[in-house]
Amino acid sequence: MTAIVKQERTPEPPQTRAGYVFPGLGHLLVGEIVHGVGLMSLTGLVLIAAVSGLPSVVSIIATPSGLSKHGLIALVTLVVSVGLLWRTAHLRANPRELSEMEFNSNREVFLRMMRRHTTGMLGWYGALFFMLLTLLTPFLAPFDPDTIDVGPTVLAPGWWQHVGHVLGFRAEAATHGFFEYLMGTDERGRDVFSRLLYGARISLFIGFLSVSIAATIGTSIGAAAGYLGGWIDRGLMWVVDFLLAMPRLILLLAVVGIVDVGGVWRLFLIICILALTGWMTVARIVRSQVLSLKQQDFIQAARALGYSPTRIVFRHLVPNAMAPVIVYCSLAIGGTMLAEAGLSFLGLGVQPPTSTWGVLVNEGRDPLRQAPWISLFPGIAIMLAVMCFNLVGDGLRDALDPKQRT
């Protein structure tokens, strides 16, 4: 935002070297609870992945020819995240370096606001956690997600009976370990936890990609409508109204139900359709931003300088209109994931063997009474992920809102 804020020097944060021992510990010790807990859980996740993935890492190094794409991604993620975590610890140990880094005043204010925003940061760490989870999945998943009979069919998690005991529902005594099959097995004897981890990738992938496409389309259309005005504006806004008048899920259903494609094409169809039904709000936001920015002096100046409209729109207008779009997008990722889940629930989601959290919930529909865990956990995963993105969105909105800066 362009609001002018009274500059105050950031008081130098207290220094601590505890982060070198365990990234996040330092933050915790100096009282930055959210950062501390967030970083520590990320570190924990990386550690678990490193330990459980060690055999596969060793085997990858021993036989580089057996290197799989997913294994490689996980390995790179592991190395990069170790580096990044070390960097956070390093910055906590040398706070001066941190304050020197932030030179742009606007960005500094924003980052400071965001970093102070407890729930926003909570969501941020949660979202990071989920992303890390998806990238590290090959090291974390105890079983292959699609292999049948890794355990007995419809086996309750080891701890289920204890919950049943407390809540008073009937659960059979388990003969397996407390954490073995952490989330139970499904009707084909596949491990629900492993499926959940692998499903996370597609769910998040769909969410991110379709929102990015939607944001691109929406920004272009909104900027065009706002900048060009006239009948183009009216026409485009009529299209927006038109698309908003159709219930999204039903439109999705109609398109996916009628356009009959299978396999990986189904996945891309879903992404495209989610994007094509999700750009309208972005267009509205960008348009109204552009309309108000258009009148401002710096745009008039750019015009007077004879810059091309393309340059004015993309170099001057759009960057300045992006803040609310970013906020909207982080909120829309959640909404998109929910829409995809709804589609999967009606049996029109991605096709097996690919699966998403929505598909997993759907798989637990028939055996709901018999094995609630099959859909219980994927549902909770959807909820937590959507919640994290919503928290980030709220945090960003607050941090970008000049009125909140006191």
Added chain:
Amino acid sequence: MSAEPQVGALLGILGFVAILLVFARIGGVSMTYAMKRIGMAVPLVFAVVTFIFILLELAPGDASTKFLNPDFPPEVRQMVIAKYGLDKPAITRYFIMMGNLAVLDFGRSISAERPVWDLVRTALPNTVMLSGVTLAVAYPLGIVLGIVQAVRQGKPTDTAISIASLTFFSMPSFWFAMMLQLFVAYYFSTWITGMIDAGTLPGFFSVFDFDVTGMNSNEIQMAMAVGDDVSWLEWAGDVGHHLLLPGVAMGVAGSASAARYMRSSLLEVIRQDYIRTARAKGLSERVVILKHAMRNALLPIITLMGLSIPFMFSGSVLVEQVFSWPGMGQLIVQSIFNQDTPTIVACFFVSTLLVVTGNLVADLSYAMVDPRIRYD
């Protein structure tokens, strides 16, 4: 086609428009503006229908390839195809359909082989009831929660409600519905009835014994079937009881978003000068919030309510599946799978109409709440 369905639908829509106009009148919105807005909705509805028709035409195959009994000899086959006009070129069918829609004749469903209006007529009231009641309860509740949060900003109440509403807002409605069905309608209910049977709880607690599905209990339906008197009160009580779980599954997200919006909008308003003035005058906090701040803070919520009608419709499609609620959800999903063009078109027609009305009502209420806004 018989005239009866058209008359019914026409009366329905006319009544609808009349209610809107009365509403506008009471709100002091100019009639011309209201009429103009209603008039603008018509091309939108027809555009949606055209869009869907084109989509269906582009798809391979049609209902005849899915429905014709392979046993049929060619002459019967021809007859059926001709009966539904599937032998005509797409453009002809389009104009016939549009002509029929203009007089509110939805045609015959190919998969159910009966007038589409029959199907819509039985399903639509149930969906409208479910989403209407949910909307009517969820939003005021959300507004109240939002006010409480804003008044108690930063206090534990605020945080607790924030966390709860965020949780509900992030939940997939169908999943929540499934969990309610299992944990409330089964585990909790059987636990309660077990205690009633054991005499630990008084019989009154049977209100917590929820049915798993449907709109009416077996007893009420059976009584209705044999012509016993089922009083209005009894029926409504029973339906309300059945509406509770699906309503909760659908409504929590609405409540949560209303609360979120209300909170931030009220906080925004409270910061304004005129509120400061009101407080300075020594008015009680109650009057300041409820009389002065509320009106302005409600504006964005009204837009939200109007815009959330399509979401309600989508939500009801999913939740109806889980609770076997006899509404539009089943009809929409089935007709799409069956590629039953007349039914799909009718469903889109009806839902677009509802959405447009929602926006219209929001617009008009906007004018009612905020006297500064004048539509002419």
Added chain:
Amino acid sequence: MTRFATALAALALVGCGGSDSGQPQGDGGENAKRWPTQDTLVIASQADIGSLIPVKPRTATDSFIMANLAIETIDSDFDCSLKKREGLAKSWEWSDDGKKITIKLHEGVTWEDGEPVTADDIKFSYELAANPNVASPRLGYLEYLKPDANPRVIDDHTLEFEFTRAYDRDAQAAHVSLEAMPRHILGSADPGTLEGHPFATNPTFFGPWRLAKHIPNQSVILEPNWKYTGPEYRKPKLDRVVFKVIPEYSARIIALEKGDVDLVENLTIADVDRLRKEHPDDLDIKLRGYRAMDYVGWNGTKFAPFNDIKVRQALAHAVDRDRIMKKILTGEDGTLYAKPAVGTITPELCGVHNDDIVPLAYDPEKAKGLLAEAGWTDSDGDGWLDKDGQKFAFTMVTNQGNKRRGDTAVEIQADLKKIGIDMSLDTKESNTFFERVEHREYEAFLAGWSASLFIDPSTIWGTETLPDRPRPYNHTLYSNAEVDALISQGLNTPDPREAAPIWKDLQAKIYADQPYLFLWWLNIPVAIHKRFEGEKINVLSPYQDLHEWYVPADKVKYKR
């Protein structure tokens, strides 16, 4: 919910001053005719009724319900074969050449509105079924009936049907048993839009039950037809039968366990085990018998190797059917809810089903050998079979929403992978799936047949050499002249005992050709509340002869 509704009812009584308390239901005049009945059967139904018009049923449920509202002319029961028994017809007589049947109807039977049921009403049904504008699914009944004036009405209670040829007598009897329809009500209806007629969901019949109320998409409630005038022994013993529409499987199960419904069909094996364990006192599990079969169809026109019989045999040897059955169709107590299939004739038809066919055993080595003979070997060592540089890879389609088939497909995939065949799966929405199969746009498909209880293999196996027979269901384009000859021969043999050896021969011939990978016949489990007695759950219907069902006085749940 029982209690809450009762509480509400009490409340309402207080509210309206108890005006309706203690009053007998209905109008007093009819009460005299009522016979004692008690308790209600609540059946969980997957879908609402579509149309209760005899010439135009839409779903299996429609037919099951109709069987109670109207009585078939010659009624059937099942025990090893269809057993014909009196229905609306008191007696019937075949001509010596088996081409003509004369039927005597019960006299004094009336429609609910008091009009007598006459031979002309039956004629009316046949007129409608023959009308191409009706597009009746029962059109097949008329196939061998002489086209003109069939049936011939002799007097109000006698009629005569003439056939162009004699065939399986059970089938012939069934084909003359289309339920009567009231000409005085439907005579003026437009045949092209019959399903939209109010009759479709609020019919008038003459059977022991009547439709008391249809609440769309919620329930169908039957009560005894108090004006019933047919044979005495068909008088119902239950107060009501309620079909409660619950499309979700898990909701049906929960409703069953809560006691909201009394009967649920098509249980999963896992639920059978669980219900046996958790509800030993109130629920019974019954088996309907082998009516449904699962199989994999191979399409040689889309994937050439399937044209080679050796390949098809190899595939049969490669799939471990016993293991799959043990895994997905066996209960915890070891009960097997399926039986290996060797053809499309159900084992329930004892005497006709060929028990001598030994199903091809699981033998991956033999499968590999057969494939090698057909030229398929792993020549490039990548683990997958190939021939002339082409990998043995194909796609099997199946329909969505059927858990068992989904599971089966995955198991078959795993078995084929073991011998180096790469089968991928494609799950299609049901309507799309059947459309694909009908138009033969698939390489392989996993589907099922619900067996006809009359034997007519021509629809599935017949080919061009049977010019007078349609072959709408020959999805795999199977063609074998010998089989065609046997079909013709069998279909023209009226005596079932004489036809049996022909059909056995036919099964053996088809099995040798392996046009399908025959999987199994399913014995479908049905859960029913224990208080019911006299219940009959069989291959014909999950609720056969509802008039015989009753509840002993001490176990009554729903009191009027």
